[in-house]
Amino acid sequence: MPAKRRKAARRSEILAAAHQVFSAHAYEDASIGEIASRADCVEGTIYTYFRNKRELFDAVLADYYDRLIADIEPRLQAIRSTRDRLYFLVARHLQIAVDDPGVSRMIIREARGHRDYFGSKLHTLNRRYSQLLLRTLVDGIARGELRADLNTTMARDMLFGGIEHLVWNELGRNRRIDAAANAEQIVGMMMSGWAPHERAEPVSRADEIADLRERLERIESILTQRR
Amino acid sequence: MPAKRRKAARRSEILAAAHQVFSAHAYEDASIGEIASRADCVEGTIYTYFRNKRELFDAVLADYYDRLIADIEPRLQAIRSTRDRLYFLVARHLQIAVDDPGVSRMIIREARGHRDYFGSKLHTLNRRYSQLLLRTLVDGIARGELRADLNTTMARDMLFGGIEHLVWNELGRNRRIDAAANAEQIVGMMMSGWAPHERAEPVSRADEIADLRERLERIESILTQRR
Amino acid sequence: MPAKRRKAARRSEILAAAHQVFSAHAYEDASIGEIASRADCVEGTIYTYFRNKRELFDAVLADYYDRLIADIEPRLQAIRSTRDRLYFLVARHLQIAVDDPGVSRMIIREARGHRDYFGSKLHTLNRRYSQLLLRTLVDGIARGELRADLNTTMARDMLFGGIEHLVWNELGRNRRIDAAANAEQIVGMMMSGWAPHERAEPVSRADEIADLRERLERIESILTQRR
Amino acid sequence: MPAKRRKAARRSEILAAAHQVFSAHAYEDASIGEIASRADCVEGTIYTYFRNKRELFDAVLADYYDRLIADIEPRLQAIRSTRDRLYFLVARHLQIAVDDPGVSRMIIREARGHRDYFGSKLHTLNRRYSQLLLRTLVDGIARGELRADLNTTMARDMLFGGIEHLVWNELGRNRRIDAAANAEQIVGMMMSGWAPHERAEPVSRADEIADLRERLERIESILTQRR
DNA sequence: GATGAATGAGCTTTCATTCAT
DNA sequence: AATGAATGAAAGCTCATTCAT
Numbered sequence: 045m046p047a048k049r050r051k052a053a054r055r056s057e058i059l060a061a062a063h064q065v066f067s068a069h070a071y072e073d074a075s076i077g078e079i080a081s082r083a084d085c086v087e088g089t090i091y092t093y094f095r096n097k098r099e100l101f102d103a104v105l106a107d108y109y110d111r112l113i114a115d116i117e118p119r120l121q122a123i124r125s126t127r128d129r130l131y132f133l134v135a136r137h138l139q140i141a142v143d144d145p146g147v148s149r150m151i152i153r154e155a156r157g158h159r160d161y162f163g164s165k166l167h168t169l170n171r172r173y174s175q176l177l178l179r180t181l182v183d184g185i186a187r188g189e190l191r192a193d194l195n196t197t198m199a200r201d202m203l204f205g206g207i208e209h210l211v212w213n214e215l216g217r218n219r220r221i222d223a224a225a226n227a228e229q230i231v232g233m234m235m236s237g238w239a240p241h242e243r244a245e246p247v248s249r250a251d252e253i254a255d256l257r258e259r260l261e262r263i264e265s266i267l268t269q270r271r
Numbered sequence: 272m273p274a275k276r277r278k279a280a281r282r283s284e285i286l287a288a289a290h291q292v293f294s295a296h297a298y299e300d301a302s303i304g305e306i307a308s309r310a311d312c313v314e315g316t317i318y319t320y321f322r323n324k325r326e327l328f329d330a331v332l333a334d335y336y337d338r339l340i341a342d343i344e345p346r347l348q349a350i351r352s353t354r355d356r357l358y359f360l361v362a363r364h365l366q367i368a369v370d371d372p373g374v375s376r377m378i379i380r381e382a383r384g385h386r387d388y389f390g391s392k393l394h395t396l397n398r399r400y401s402q403l404l405l406r407t408l409v410d411g412i413a414r415g416e417l418r419a420d421l422n423t424t425m426a427r428d429m430l431f432g433g434i435e436h437l438v439w440n441e442l443g444r445n446r447r448i449d450a451a452a453n454a455e456q457i458v459g460m461m462m463s464g465w466a467p468h469e470r471a472e473p474v475s476r477a478d479e480i481a482d483l484r485e486r487l488e489r490i491e492s493i494l495t496q497r498r
Numbered sequence: 499m500p501a502k503r504r505k506a507a508r509r510s511e512i513l514a515a516a517h518q519v520f521s522a523h524a525y526e527d528a529s530i531g532e533i534a535s536r537a538d539c540v541e542g543t544i545y546t547y548f549r550n551k552r553e554l555f556d557a558v559l560a561d562y563y564d565r566l567i568a569d570i571e572p573r574l575q576a577i578r579s580t581r582d583r584l585y586f587l588v589a590r591h592l593q594i595a596v597d598d599p600g601v602s603r604m605i606i607r608e609a610r611g612h613r614d615y616f617g618s619k620l621h622t623l624n625r626r627y628s629q630l631l632l633r634t635l636v637d638g639i640a641r642g643e644l645r646a647d648l649n650t651t652m653a654r655d656m657l658f659g660g661i662e663h664l665v666w667n668e669l670g671r672n673r674r675i676d677a678a679a680n681a682e683q684i685v686g687m688m689m690s691g692w693a694p695h696e697r698a699e700p701v702s703r704a705d706e707i708a709d710l711r712e713r714l715e716r717i718e719s720i721l722t723q724r725r
Numbered sequence: 726m727p728a729k730r731r732k733a734a735r736r737s738e739i740l741a742a743a744h745q746v747f748s749a750h751a752y753e754d755a756s757i758g759e760i761a762s763r764a765d766c767v768e769g770t771i772y773t774y775f776r777n778k779r780e781l782f783d784a785v786l787a788d789y790y791d792r793l794i795a796d797i798e799p800r801l802q803a804i805r806s807t808r809d810r811l812y813f814l815v816a817r818h819l820q821i822a823v824d825d826p827g828v829s830r831m832i833i834r835e836a837r838g839h840r841d842y843f844g845s846k847l848h849t850l851n852r853r854y855s856q857l858l859l860r861t862l863v864d865g866i867a868r869g870e871l872r873a874d875l876n877t878t879m880a881r882d883m884l885f886g887g888i889e890h891l892v893w894n895e896l897g898r899n900r901r902i903d904a905a906a907n908a909e910q911i912v913g914m915m916m917s918g919w920a921p922h923e924r925a926e927p928v929s930r931a932d933e934i935a936d937l938r939e940r941l942e943r944i945e946s947i948l949t950q951r952r
Numbered sequence: 953g954a955t956g957a958a959t960g961a962g963c964t965t966t967c968a969t970t971c972a973t
Numbered sequence: 974a975a976t977g978a979a980t981g982a983a984a985g986c987t988c989a990t991t992c993a994t
Contacts, residue, residue, distance in 0.1 A: 051978070072299040076964065089979055091965065153380065162443040190465050195456060199465060201440060202433030202457070209432025210425065212382075216389040229422060230429070237464025238411075238426060240418045253480055281953090303989060313956050314989080324989065508974090526753040530968060540977055541968080551968065607834065616897040638919075645921045649910060652891065653919060656911070659890025660883030667882060670843040683876060684883070691918025692871050692880060707934060712809075714941050732957070757985065770958055772986065 055093050058083045062104050067146020071101060071154055101154070102165045108147050109169040112140070116176060126184030127235065128258075133177055134207065135227035141211040142221050149215075152208060174200060203234060282320050285310045289331045294373020298328060298381055328381070329392045335374055336396040339367070343403060353411035354458065360404055361434065362454035368438040369448050376442075379435055401427060430461060509547050512537045516558045521600020525555060525608055555608070556619045562601055563623040566594070570630060580638035581685065587631055588661065589681035595665040596675050606662060628654060657688060736774050739764045743785050748827020752782060752835055782835070783846045789828050790850040793821070797857060807865030808912065814858055815888065816908035822892040823902050830896075833889060855881060884915060 061083035065074045076097060080087045094100040116136055123129045141148045154166065161167055177200050184190035207230065214221045288310035292301045303324060307314045321327040343363055350356045368375045381393065388394055404427050411417035434457065441448050515537035519528045530551060534541045548554040570590055577583045595602045608620065615621055631654050638644035661684065668675050742764035746755045757778060761768045775781040797817055804810045822829045835847065842848055858881050865871035888911065895902045 054978080070299070072297075072963095075962085077962090085979075086981060087964080088966080088981065092978065097964070184465075188467065191463075191467050194465055195460065197440075198437065198453075198456060198460060201437040202429060202460065205432035205434065205436025206429030207432065209435065210428040212432075213424075213428060216394075226425075229425060233422065233425060233429065233464075235464050235466045236418075237460075237462050238417050238421055239462045240415065256480065302987085304987095313954075315955055315957095315991080316953080318990070319953065524753075526751075529966085540975075542970080542976055542978095543974080545969070546974065621897075642921065644919050645917075648919055649914065651894075652907075652910060652914060655891040655894060656883060656887030656914065659886040659888065659893075661886065663886025663889065664879065664882040667878075680879075683879060687876065687879060687883065687918075689918050689920045690872075691914075691916050692865075692875055693916045693918075694869065694872050710934065710941055735957080756983085758983090766958075767960060768985080769960065769987080773957065778985070 054083075054085070054089070058085070058090055058093055058100070059104055059107060062100050063108075063146070066101060066104055066150050067144070071097075101150075105147075105150065105166055106169060108144075109173055113173060113176070120176060120180070126180065126187060126189035127231065129180045129184075130177075130203075130234070131227050131231045133180065134203070134230050135223045137204070137207055138211065138221055138223040138226055141215060142223055145215050148208075148211060152212065174204060177203065199234075203230075206230070281310075281312070281316070285312070285317055285320055285327070286331055286334055289327050290335075290374070293328060293331055293377050294371070298324075298377075332374075332377065332393055333396055335371075336400055340400060340403070347403060347407070353407065353414060353416035354462065356407045356411075357404075357430075357461075358454050358458045360407065361430070361457050362450045364431070364434055365438065365448055365450040365453055368442065369450055372442050375435075375438060379439065401431060404430065426461075430457075433457070508537075508539070508543070512539070512544055512547055512554070513558055513561055516554050517562075517601070520555060520558055520604050521598070525551075559601075559604065559620055560623060563627055567627060567630070574630060574634070580634065580641060580643040581689065583634045583638075584631075584657075584688075585681050585685045587634065588657070588684050589677045591658070591661055592665065592675055592677040592680055595669065596677055599669050602662075602665060602669070606666065628658060631657065653688075657684075660684070735764075735766070735770070739766070739771055739774055739781070740785055740788055743781050744789075744827070747782060747785055747831050748825070752778075757781075782831075786828075786831065786847055787850060789825075790854055794854060794857070801857060801861070807861065807868060807870035808916065810861045810865075811858075811915075812908050812912045814861065815884070815911050816904045818885070818888055819892065819902055819904040819907055822896060823904055826892075826896050829889075829892060833893065855885060858884065880915075884911075887911070 058079065061079045062074075064082060065079045068074070076087050076090060079100070080090055083090070090100065094103060116133070120129060120132060123132055151166070151170070155161055155170060178196055181190060181194065181196040181199055185192055185194060185196070210226070210230075211221065285306065288306045289301075291309060292306045295301070303314050303317060306327070307317055310317070317327065321330060343360070347356060347359060350359055378393075378397070382388055382397060405423055408417060408421065408423040408426055412419060412421055412423070437453070437457075438448065512533065515533045516528075518536060519533045522528070530541050530544060533554075534544055537544070544554065548557060570587070574583060574586060577586055605620075605624070609615055609624060632650055635644060635648065635650040635653055639646060639648055639650070664680070664684075665675065739760065742760045743755075745763060746760045749755070757768050757771060760781070761771055764771070771781065775784060797814070801810060801813060804813055832847070832851070836842055836851060859877055862871060862875065862877040862880055866873055866875060866877070891907070891911075892902065
């Protein structure tokens, strides 16, 4: 069916154009006119695909989150240790900011400060995404790999909020973010805290070896597979 | 000089009105008209005190930060231990969100997502404020109250970003924030980390371990070149 | 021929849908899109049956009037006395407003106020309909059942206009109209007039003179002062 | 104060322009742009005087009704007999259509057919105006100059509705309406009804009476040349 | 210094209509 | 005959900013 194919293609074109424009400008400063001209159609056409500006905006984000969650979920479950899962989630989250800083800005800017954010579609998507971390934390406690008295929601806030802040600062200074390295550091810092402590040692040679090998291989695989 | 007094008073009235309006609405949704009517003057008058809307906005925040820093700085220096200083800073930061959620929203919303935030007046103010934390961290390391290898800027990001996230979530759900209790928890979590405390120790070493560690550290040093 | 049958059926479906939509909304607020979706087809299809929106609108009314006149005409001729005929016409006219207030609104709204109503199809239909009354009046005079000097067109205006006004008021207040009762009253009022029946006679010459003089001066003053 | 003077003048200019445009086009077809250009200002200016299009429309009509009622009320009270009062009201009403057919169209078109007419400002104005007639009728019954069993609201509907219809027909045919002559006929018809009746005769006659009657009838015959 | 009327560019949204399939 | 995607013009409305008084 050529009409339907065309329609689906158009929708994607508009979505892509909207992605670009909303990435570049704040919601109110992004104009339908610019989106239309980038999608190579007239403003009216957009309204045959999306009821209004907000719905288009939401569709861009929904699209993004859907792909993100679909990418993360299966890979997350394949990872064993809590530390590695956290590393994966943090690195992936940072990677968003590297690959698509615009969408980070969209989310940061529109999620925050909007009177009616809570209950919005964006809020729902965000919750769905942050559940991935929350579940990892709860699971980690159950396995004994995290402190039993860890306040999970607060931990989630610290982690995501912290990353956001870090990303924002780095992007603002036009620095490239190294997702793997930063993730390693962030997880390290969160796991062991700021206080100097009587460092725990590996019990046996075997354990120490295994630990080092694991860290090493993780890093090496990242450095080679980097997209 | 009554004219000057009047002029200063007018400025303050406008600033106060702008504070209200910018607290309640996002920058683009806040209108000069509303600010004027709240300041009991006409729009034109505002332009005799501030060149344009942005400048007025900046003035509101500058005013706020100035008072904030003036309040914090002396009290911070009177506190001895690093932990107590951190507690004070976190609690004070949370208190802003309790006392004046509008200004939190202003900062969160306008600091983030603006193309030209970096280098802006708001950015400068923010840096000045966050220096208070950074200095506390550096000092803490020097005193041996914090780990020697703590990445201070990252720690700062995690703390401020995390608090922002937490505040945002709580405000959004219309929950009252207990600054003291939350500060205690946050500092506790950051100081001691997420991992269970008693860690197993490696007893001995061997060639294989030395080799792996060498490779590992080489790579990690590369990755750690973020400052 | 099934194609033709289908075509006729489609036309009726569209007409019925348009009837609904034009009943509910003013001409400009009625959208082809809504008509199409109610007729279970797409907008384009409508344009294969009707050249444009106006033509569709006219077709709806033509359809209505055709059925109305076909209903009234034979029954009217079966009635003998002028008074009964008037009663029948008034009651039937009121009944439209009861049964199908939407079409009343359509006619009232679109007949009036449109620059190009006169000469329009709607105008022609309306004339055809109002001829029924006009002929009844002329006939009534011929039979001696109405005053010989009755100005028939003016009488028609008063009757139809009056009914329209009455219907509008009642519908607006969401009152149900009792067609029979109102028809009885209206016809009664029109036949016998507003004046008390036993006409007061001028008692004296002086009174009669004063009366005439008054009427005279009033008219003269109007004729000279006319703006 | 020149600013205030200017402001008042501008308001009048805009009102006058709006009067013209709303007279010429139906509400939805009248554009703010045209009003603005006729008022020799930009669209934005209009919005400093009127909140929106509807409010401007209402203001035009309110202005009209205010002046109308102010004109009619005192003159009506100076007239003695019910018949003369009716004549005056009808003639004045017809005169509107002669002097300002546009406003007649506005009222007819917008009063009718609007979902939310009842309770609107226009409805209130209309009621205030039609009270003048209603009070005249009630008063006429009290004086014995109208039938005791007259249904006043129905009489009002017949009169105003009838006039509206008549005006509409005449205007549509581009005929000039003779207010005095038509008013005389309309009142005559409404007072005495359509049925032939036994007319009371003046008993005696005299020269003066004959003379007056002659003059009167000559004039009236001229006025009565409407068909 | 204060006023406040005027500006005018810019925005989102609607919808009758067309036309290639 | 039917589709339905695309059009594009036009509309109402907002608001930061200016400037003569």
